[in-house]
Amino acid sequence: MPAWGVARSVLLYGGVALACLVVGFPIYWMAASALEPGSLFNFPPSFFPLQPAWSNFTQIFTINPLAHWLANSLFVAAGTMVCAVALSVHAAYGMSRLRTRPVVALGFLMLIGQMIPVTVLTIPFYIVFRSLHLLDTLSGIVIATTTFTVPLCLWMLKGFFDGVPRELDEAALTDGCTRLGSLYRVVLPAALPGVVAAATFGFMTGWNEFFFASIFLSTETKWVGTVGLVTYMGQYFVQWSALMATAFVISLVPAVLFLRTQRYMMAGITQGAVKT
Amino acid sequence: MFAILLMAPTVVWTLIVLVYPIAITLRNSVHNIGTGFDPHPSFIGLANYAALFQDSDFWQAVRVTVEFTVGNLVGSFGFGLLTALLLQHRFWGRAAARAILLLPWAMPQVAAVVIWKWLLQTQYGAANYILWRVHLSATPNIPWLSQPKLALYAVLFATVWWQYPIATTFLQAGIQSVSLDLYEAAGIDGANAWQRFRHVTWPGLEPVRNILLLMLLFWSLGQVIIIWAMTAGGPARATQTLAILVYTRAFSDFQFGSASALATIVLAVSLTIGLLYYRLVMRTEPVG
Numbered sequence: 075m076p077a078w079g080v081a082r083s084v085l086l087y088g089g090v091a092l093a094c095l096v097v098g099f100p101i102y103w104m105a106a107s108a109l110e111p112g113s114l115f116n117f118p119p120s121f122f123p124l125q126p127a128w129s130n131f132t133q134i135f136t137i138n139p140l141a142h143w144l145a146n147s148l149f150v151a152a153g154t155m156v157c158a159v160a161l162s163v164h165a166a167y168g169m170s171r172l173r174t175r176p177v178v179a180l181g182f183l184m185l186i187g188q189m190i191p192v193t194v195l196t197i198p199f200y201i202v203f204r205s206l207h208l209l210d211t212l213s214g215i216v217i218a219t220t221t222f223t224v225p226l227c228l229w230m231l232k233g234f235f236d237g238v239p240r241e242l243d244e245a246a247l248t249d250g251c252t253r254l255g256s257l258y259r260v261v262l263p264a265a266l267p268g269v270v271a272a273a274t275f276g277f278m279t280g281w282n283e284f285f286f287a288s289i290f291l292s293t294e295t296k297w298v299g300t301v302g303l304v305t306y307m308g309q310y311f312v313q314w315s316a317l318m319a320t321a322f323v324i325s326l327v328p329a330v331l332f333l334r335t336q337r338y339m340m341a342g343i344t345q346g347a348v349k350t
Numbered sequence: 351m352f353a354i355l356l357m358a359p360t361v362v363w364t365l366i367v368l369v370y371p372i373a374i375t376l377r378n379s380v381h382n383i384g385t386g387f388d389p390h391p392s393f394i395g396l397a398n399y400a401a402l403f404q405d406s407d408f409w410q411a412v413r414v415t416v417e418f419t420v421g422n423l424v425g426s427f428g429f430g431l432l433t434a435l436l437l438q439h440r441f442w443g444r445a446a447a448r449a450i451l452l453l454p455w456a457m458p459q460v461a462a463v464v465i466w467k468w469l470l471q472t473q474y475g476a477a478n479y480i481l482w483r484v485h486l487s488a489t490p491n492i493p494w495l496s497q498p499k500l501a502l503y504a505v506l507f508a509t510v511w512w513q514y515p516i517a518t519t520f521l522q523a524g525i526q527s528v529s530l531d532l533y534e535a536a537g538i539d540g541a542n543a544w545q546r547f548r549h550v551t552w553p554g555l556e557p558v559r560n561i562l563l564l565m566l567l568f569w570s571l572g573q574v575i576i577i578w579a580m581t582a583g584g585p586a587r588a589t590q591t592l593a594i595l596v597y598t599r600a601f602s603d604f605q606f607g608s609a610s611a612l613a614t615i616v617l618a619v620s621l622t623i624g625l626l627y628y629r630l631v632m633r634t635e636p637v638g
Contacts, residue, residue, distance in 0.1 A: 083441075086436065086439055086441055087441065089432075089436050090436050090441065090443075090447050093429075093432065093433055093436060093447075093451060094447055094450045094451060097450060097451055097453075097454060097511065098450045098453075100454075100462075100465045100466065100469055100511065101453060101454070101457075101465070103465065103468070103469060103476055104461075104464075104465045104468075107468060116474065118479050118483075119474060119475075119476050119479055121476070161359055161360045161363060162360060164356040164357070164359060164360070165356060165357040165359070165360035165361070167353075167356055168352070168353035168354070168355075168356030168357045169353070169357065171353060172352075172353030172354075177353055177354075177357070179628075180357060180361065182624075182628050182631075183364075184360065184361075184364055185624065186364075186368060186621070186624065187364065187368055188568060189568050189572075189620045189621065189623070189624045189627075190572065190616070190617055190620045190621075191571055191572035191573075191574060191592075191593035191596070191616055191620070192572065192574055192593075193574050193593045193594065193596040193597040193613070194372075194375065194593070194596060194613040194616055194617055195368075195371050195372075195375075196596070196597060196600060196601070197374070197375065197378065197600050197606055197609060197610060197613070198370070198371030198372070198374040198375055199371060201374060202370070202371065202374075217367065218367075220363075220367075221363070221364065221367040221368060224360060224363070224364070228360065253352055278456065281458065282457075282458040282459060282460075284458070284459065284460050284575045284579065285574055285575055285578070289601070299458075300458050300459075300460045300461075303458075303460050303461070303464060304460050304463070304464075304579045307463075307464055307467065307579075314468055314471075314474075317464060317468070318464070318465075318468065321461045321464040321465060324458060324460075324461055325457040325458060325461040328456050328457065328458065329453060329456045329457055331456075332452075332453070332455075332456030333449055333453070333456070336448075336449065336452065340452075340519045340522075340523075341523075343516070343519060343520075344519060344520055344523035344558075
């Protein structure tokens, strides 16, 4: 038995270490490359930046209007977060408290946004945005992204609202709260982890949005981080170390946010998708 | 009644931003439209669809889509299951391992693209160097992104790396929902690790597994950002999936009519799978 226990531990730790190595190496490689001085055109590649060039991280702000891009990303992310949460909180509450077949079916209808490839909507969005003068505006990107974010937020929040006992809102109602009042004052605070999860998801989706932004935003100072990054990558003389530093900076915000809210996020996503 | 009122803003939003565009797509697909700027395009029935079925680009895209989808399903589900099984055990450093293993999904997809393009770079890439040093490759310069046969693998590496954490999360939740009593009973019966997995974990995962596979199916069909940023469908159409072809038809070839017909086909496929998903979820959890 002890021999088996040792073998089991070796297997477990070996497996975990190997998985972490495979998954973590690309991230390490980005960080290490971002700190390499010069063009990175050396073979064999240097696996550890012996003379870290911290100036790479200041330099990237002068090569490209990166500060602008980050500010724009922040706007789109915050905008998507607010719109998606505001819309889905109400709908999710309705779905959670009135579980009739039509309501559930409506909830599934909302999921269409999750099911279809974004390119399918590019042409109509382009036509509609052109007539509404939303092309080349950040608000247009917020509108497009919100549509694809609401469905998952909705189902996430519904899962959390289901966990809040109905007796709570009924008590609030008898105490003279309106329906909305009981949602805001009683149910929302009780389901706060769900709101955090939905908000994080909305923010991350907005921050990571690339597709619509790359088609609809033409002015360089209106670009978001993801569009700037890909355009920079496409340049003929790309400086890989600066590119990696840019990728690092752009990844930092959602990565940190995710690590801080990981528990809520993961519970939220599985609750939304697995339970009805 | 009140619930309907609460849902109204979301439903109206979705109707405007989702259903109306879909209606435009359907209309465009039966008209002879170039760039979408002509105010009175002529009605041509199903000609756009007929042209697609005789189009080698279309069939090539169908093949690539199937290959990419299978690759992503196998890769993301397989690695997700492996990591979920590892993470269900208690061990020192588990929280850190979990954070590392889930982190790729938190990064922007375009960052994943940039990282993998650099890793797989032909002359100076770390992947080629490592493969060459451990004698898995005879040459230190594998042209991952310029060789049509390899490009799909390159795109799949980046996609699976970015996407599998979602599978891990789903499957972990699934594993946790399997009753501990079942494991204890299996232990008493003297089942080994494989038998426990085969007869307790795997059957217990069924509802989560089905939903996850369907979600991965949607996400594979709809994957655009990674493919577009990494290869834009090339080289020589080797990574051009249907979703990418819709885009190039419209915005590179400026054939809005043909692109709309293609979009309608993709839409029909997605919605059929969606209906399947709906029935599946409805069957697992009765509505009260």
